[in-house]
Amino acid sequence: MPKPRKLQIALSETPYYHLISRCVRRAFLCGKTEAYNFEHRRDWILARLHQLTQMFAIDIAAFALMSNHYHIVVRVDAAKAALWTYKDITDRWQILFRLPVIVEGYLNRVSSCDAENKAVETILESWRSRLCDISWFMRCLNEHIARRANAEDHCTGRFWEGRFKSQALLDEKAVLTAMAYVDLNPIRAQNAVTPETSDYTSIQQRLGKARHSAAHCKLLSFAEDRHQGNILLHLPYQFVDYIELVEWTGRQMRPDKRGAIKAATPPILARLGIPDHYWLQNCQKLETEFHQVIGPIILIKQFCRSLNLNWLHGQTACRRSFG
Numbered sequence: 160m161p162k163p164r165k166l167q168i169a170l171s172e173t174p175y176y177h178l179i180s181r182c183v184r185r186a187f188l189c190g191k192t193e194a195y196n197f198e199h200r201r202d203w204i205l206a207r208l209h210q211l212t213q214m215f216a217i218d219i220a221a222f223a224l225m226s227n228h229y230h231i232v233v234r235v236d237a238a239k240a241a242l243w244t245y246k247d248i249t250d251r252w253q254i255l256f257r258l259p260v261i262v263e264g265y266l267n268r269v270s271s272c273d274a275e276n277k278a279v280e281t282i283l284e285s286w287r288s289r290l291c292d293i294s295w296f297m298r299c300l301n302e303h304i305a306r307r308a309n310a311e312d313h314c315t316g317r318f319w320e321g322r323f324k325s326q327a328l329l330d331e332k333a334v335l336t337a338m339a340y341v342d343l344n345p346i347r348a349q350n351a352v353t354p355e356t357s358d359y360t361s362i363q364q365r366l367g368k369a370r371h372s373a374a375h376c377k378l379l380s381f382a383e384d385r386h387q388g389n390i391l392l393h394l395p396y397q398f399v400d401y402i403e404l405v406e407w408t409g410r411q412m413r414p415d416k417r418g419a420i421k422a423a424t425p426p427i428l429a430r431l432g433i434p435d436h437y438w439l440q441n442c443q444k445l446e447t448e449f450h451q452v453i454g455p456i457i458l459i460k461q462f463c464r465s466l467n468l469n470w471l472h473g474q475t476a477c478r479r480s481f482g
Contacts, residue, residue, distance in 0.1 A: 164293075164294050164322075164325075167325050167327070167451055167466075168293055168294075168325060168327065169327065169462055169465045169466055170235055170237055170291075171465055172327070172329065172458070172461060172462045172465050173327050173328060173329050173330075173454075173462070174234045174235045174236065174237070175220070175232065175233070175234050175327075175328035175333070175334050175337075176232070176233055176235070176293060176325050176326065176327055176328060177230065177231075177232050177325070177326040177328060177337040177340075177341070177445075177453070178230070178231050178232075178233060178293070178297065178323050178324070178325050178326075179228060179229070179230050179323060179324040179325075179446065180228060180229055180297070180301055180319055180320075180323045180324075181227060181228035181319070181320040182227045182228065182318065182319060182320060183317050183318060183319060183320045184320075189201045189204075189224060189225070189226050189227075189359075197226075200304070200307075200308065201224045201358075201359045203303075203304055203307055204224055204229060204300070204304060205224070205359070205375070205376055207299075207300055207303055207304065208222065208231070208300065208376040209375065209376050209377065210254065210255075211296060211299055211300060212376065212377050213251075213254065213377075214251045214252075214254045214255060214290065214299075215251075215290050215291065215295075215296050216235065216236045216237065216239045216240035216243075216290055216291040217233050217234070217235050217236070217291065217293070217296050218233065218234045218236060218377075218378075218379040219231055219232070219233060219361070219376050219377065219378055219379060220232040220233065220234055220334065220338055220361070220378065220379045220394060221337070221338040221341040221342055221360075221361040221362075221378075222341065222359075222360065222361045222376060223341045223342060223344040223345065223357075223359065223360045223361070224359040224360075225344055225345070225348065225350075230340075230341040230344060231341070232328070232334070232337050232338050232341055233293065233296070234379055235291055235293060236291065237291045239291075240287055240290055240291040241287075243287060243290075245265075245266070245280075245283050246266070248283050248286050248287050248290065249262065249266060249283070249286075251290055252286050252290070255299060259282070261275060261278065261279055261282075262279055262282060262283070265279040293325065297323045301318075301319050301323065304318070305317075305318035305319060324446075325451070326445075326446075326449060326450070326451060326452065326453055327451065327452040327453065327454070327462060328453050328454065329452060329453065329454025329455065329458040329459065329462060330454045330455060330458060330481070331395050331396075331431075332431050332432075332433060332454070332455075332480075332481055333453040333454040333481065334394070335396065335401070335404075335427075335431070336433075336438070336441050336442065336445065336453065336480075337445065337453065338361075338394075338401075339401075339404060339405055339408055339442050340441070340442050340445040341360070341361070342354060342357070342360050342361060342362035342405055343357075343405065343408060343409055343412065343442055344357075344360070345357040345358065345360060346409045346412060347412055347442075347443060353406075353409065354366065354402070354405050354406060354409060355368040356368075358370060361376075361378055362402075362405055364376070364378065365378065365398070365402075366402070379393060379394055380393045380394065381393060381394045381396055381397060381398040381401065382394065382395055382396060382397060396427065400425065400426075400427045401427075403425045403427070404425045404427050404428070407424070407425050408438070408439065408442050411439050412439070412442070412443060432482070433480060433481075434480075437479060437480045438480075441476075441480055448473070448476040449473040449476050449477065450471065450472035450473035451471050451472065451473065452471050452473065452477070453473075453477060453481075454477060454481055455477065455481040455482050456474060456477060456478050456481075456482070459471060459474060459477060
């Protein structure tokens with residue numbers, strides 16, 4: 160039985176999550192068949208992500224848009240949302256939704272009673288909460304794409320395969336693993352040979368090789384040097400290190416392909432203390448090896464306590480890879 164989302168997401172423990180949505184019956188979200196071409200739908204998703212990152216206090220660290228599913232790694236910035244004024248909240252909310260008359264009157268300072276003011280403030284605080292809520296973010300993304308796809312296919316009914324899947328990323332090693340897993344999806348599926356040819360991925364966009372026509376999705380930045388490793392402000396790695404790691408991992412996953420990538424294990428793995436064979440296994444089986452949470456055992460126990468849970472699946476894989 161599926162767990163309620165409140166038993167899967169704990170922002171007090173980590174702001175980072177790996178999210179996956181798949182089409183019902185593995186139907187085509189994007190891609191091509193002999194009869195149809197759905198490639199333009201990737202642009203729909205990118206344009207929507209670009210719009211949602213302007214609205215929500217949620218940043219995108221990595222993404223990959225595949226033929227029947229997509230992956231995104233997100234960071235929720237609840238601290239930023241807490242500092243928004245009511246004007247900031249309504250400006251963001253009306254990107255997608257119309258403002259109620261009572262809220263417009265409150266913003267225009269039309270005279271009203273204290274009870275109405277309190278009612279409006281309650282509404283605005285609920286919007287503040289929703290604008291840093293992963294479930295609302297995914298709802299605004301998936302519902303929009305489903306409606307457009309069903310209208311294009313002249314059909315009705317379910318488009319997505321149930322609810323989206325989420326994995327909590329408890330430390331920087333887990334974030335790095337999930338990002339590499341996402342960026343290497345096209346290579347693992349043998350749809351691309353190198354990261355720069357992996358269309359509709361964050362790694363291709365970061366390398367400046369994106370060939371799609373949609374607006375680029377704003378991505379969470381990397382630290383400029385190793386002394387800026389604050390995971391709450393930006394990704395705590397150097398971009399060059401990350402690129403080297405993704406290139407090397409892709410080479411090991413596609414041993415039939417040759418190139419100019421040196422065979423030595425990237426030093427970032429040594430600094431993080433992750434054995435290379437476990438790293439490669441994680442980058443190929445992240446969704447099956449791990450379940451709801453990814454990170455060291457001590458942080459998993461803390462995550463469980465915050466959700467009033469006694470145990471979570473996948474702890475053996477976490478202990479092996481992260482200690």
